[in-house]
Amino acid sequence: MTPLAYQLSITDITAHLVAVELRFTPQTNDSILLSLPSWIPGSYMVRDFAKHLHSIEAFDDAGVLMVQQLDKQSWQLNHNQHPLTVRYKVYAFDLSVRGCYLDDQLAILNPAALCLEVKGMEAEPINLTVVTPECLDWQVATGLTRGRGTQAQNCGLYHADNYQQLIDTPLMLGKLDMAEFDVCGVPHYLVLAGHEQVDLERFKAELQRICLQQQQVFGGLPTDLKHYWFLCWVTDSGYGGLEHHNSTLLLLTHQDLPNTQRPDESTADYQNLLGLCSHEYFHTWWVKRAKPAQFLPYRLNTEQYTSQLWLYEGFTSYYDDLALVRSGLLTQEQYFAALEKTINRVQLSPSELVQSVADSSFNAWTKYYKQDENAVNAVVSYYTKGSLIALCLDALLRSQNKTLDALMQLAWRSYGEPALGSSEQQFIQLCSDYAGKDIASRLYSWVHATSVLPLAELLPHLGVATAKRQQEQSKDLSGSKAxxxxxxxxxxxxxxxxxxxxxxxxxLNSVAYKAGLMAQDQLIAINAVKATEQNFWRQLNQSKIGSVLNLHVFRKQRLVQLSMPVELAVETLTYLQLVDQQKAAAWLGKTQE
Structure with a gap:
């Protein structure tokens, strides 16, 4: 069997162009359909990668072949059943983990945004050759299998079992720093590009602790995981991550990394980075292998709808920081502070009472991923509220001497490890079989209702109680200090x-709403004093309850005067109090089976 052969060549760095060559032998007399995905798994928004593709041409040994574009991402190719070549160029300047990026320092290549699919040959093995100018002296990091004759971290030949594996395996090219560590006998690689000073040994050691902790939740690594890559792209701005079957591509800033000059310092930015790494690694089981049945197989030319993102992204969000505290990388107090922020982001948003997490999951394509100024009133996050549903479920299970860890292992063994895919009903039924119909019924109601979660009722089962205080200002989201x-x-x-x-x-119904303030208003004065952040809070908090503040705003070039009543803030901010250290230690300690 002759594999499909792709070649990715760095040809014009200044123009950010990657030249792609595809060679194969047609297997039928029919015309061939070529297409590029419109979205990438794990990011539920149509990206239209084909908008960056141009100058497509095809030929065989007899000459030029006709290529006809059918729609925004598909082309029809007529042929003579001879081996043929397709060539085109892709503009690569997307500063994100989803597309492609090229400059004089590095290249980020996501094959989903580069490599055309040949309809009918999706299951064929693939050879991928990476070519860069010799003057660059770049290295390569990727989860693809190296071909014979290709040295480690060098350009050259790589293999994928099929098209799906190819587009699920990003490549990072540049001058790279790498560290290797072991997790249960499987080599893991930490790769950084674009960084300055970083304590690589510390970062590696703490990643290893996270990975060891996460695999305990599922009872071991996936049996098909032969190696794993953390590909860290360090920039001046930007943040995010995307999971893949044996790697993750992470976008971070210099401030997020541990510094060699301050070995004992653990900044909030670094803790967030460890949480991001933890989140994407958890997806190795929970999304990349266990996934909604609607994603078997992926259809990347159009949206694929599922109501289960609360389960796959929300539960992953619950376990990301939980792994940090269980592995000793967060203190109990730091974890509670992070949890308070999650609780308050959900509870202070009117959207919790408008949209269910099931609905938010289903409409991720047009609502969660395309949020506007009204999202605070209409779009609940299946990440944050989904993580709180996992928290409530864990607390409820522990009240019956059971754990969410054990339920996750059951789900993994039932449909994750055998790659069967799941429906929402399957997980609810699994919960019922494990813990009883009452708990499963409550879980179902949390997923489909538009109501506040019973945190005050359930968190004492984890050794924690909730309390309320006033919120000082909008950035105040955690801590007990009033x-x-x-x-x-x-x-x-x-x-x-x-x-x-x-x-x-x-x-909705906030004091600002009652005053008539609108999104995009430019507030320029409060009681005839220039509106700065400091002046605003001072004027507001020093004003007598029941008085009125005069606001001046520009609204689309018009000067508008508004009156805002001064009201006492209600105690809406939740904070956590430790009430039973033994229960908290059982929850936040080692994974329980």
Missing amino acids: PTYPARAFGAAFTASAEGLKIVNVP
Whole structure:
């Protein structure tokens, strides 16, 4: 069997162009359909990668072949049943983990955004050759299998079993730093590109602790995992990650990394990075192998709908920071602070009472991934509220001397490891079989209802109680320390600049809403005083309850005057209190089976 052969060549760095060559022998007399995915698994939004493809041409030994474009991402190719070649170029300047990027420092190549699929040959083995100018002296890091004669981290020949594996395996090219560590006998690689000073040994050691902790949840690594790659792309701005079957591509900044000059420092940025690594690694089981049945197989030319993202992304979000505290990388207090922020982001948003997490999952394509200024009122996050559903379920299970860890292992063995895919009903039924109909019924209601989760009722089973206090300002999301003075209510979010305070969103029924403030208003003065962030909070919090503040805003070039009543802030901010250290230790300690 002759594999499909792709060649990716770095040809014009200044123009950010990657030249792609595809060679294969047609297997039928029929015309051939070529297409490029419109989205990439794990990121539920149509990206239209084909918009960056141009100059497509095809030929065989007899000459040029006709290529006809059928739609935004598909081409029809007539042929003579001879071996043929397709050539085209792809513009690569997407500063994200989903597409392709090329400059004079590195290249990020996601085959999903580069390599055309040959209809009818999706299951054929693939050879991929990576070519760069010799003057670059770049290395290569990827989860693809190296071909014979290709040295480790060198350009050359790589293999994929099929097209699906190819597009699920990104490549990082550049001058790379790499560290290797072992998890249950499987080599893992930490690769960084674009960084300056970093404590690579510390980063490696702490990643290893996270990986060892996560595999305990599922009772071991996937049997088909032969190696794993953390591909870290360090930039001046940007943040995010995307999971793949044996790797993750992470976008981070210099500030996120541990510094060799401060070996004992653990910044909030670094803790967030470890949480991101933990999240993407958990997906190795929970999304890349265990996944919604609707994704078997992926159809990447159009949206694929599922109501289960609360389960796959939300439960992953629950376990990401949980793995950090269980592996000793977060203190109990730090974990509680992070959990408080999650709770308050959900509970302070009116959207929790408008949209269920099942609905949010199903409509991720058009709502969660395309949020506007009204999202605070209409779009609940299946990540954050999904993680709180996992928290509530874990607490409820532990009240019956059971654990979510054990339920996750059951799910993995039932349909994850055998790659069967799941329906929502299967997971609910599995929960019922494991813990009883009452617990399964409550889980179903949390997923489909638009109501507040019973945290105050359930968290004591984890040794934690909830309490309430006033929120001092919109950025105040955690901690038990109340404001030193009775805080005033406001509600709207804004960004500060030299021109004033730009209103980002206005929650329904907030004081800002009652005053008539609208998203995109530019607040320029409060009681005739220039609106700066400091002035705003001082004016508001020093004003007498029941008085009125005069606001001046620019609204689409019009000067508008508004009156805002001064109201006492209600105690809406949740914080956590430890009430039973033994229960908390059982929850936050080693994984229980």
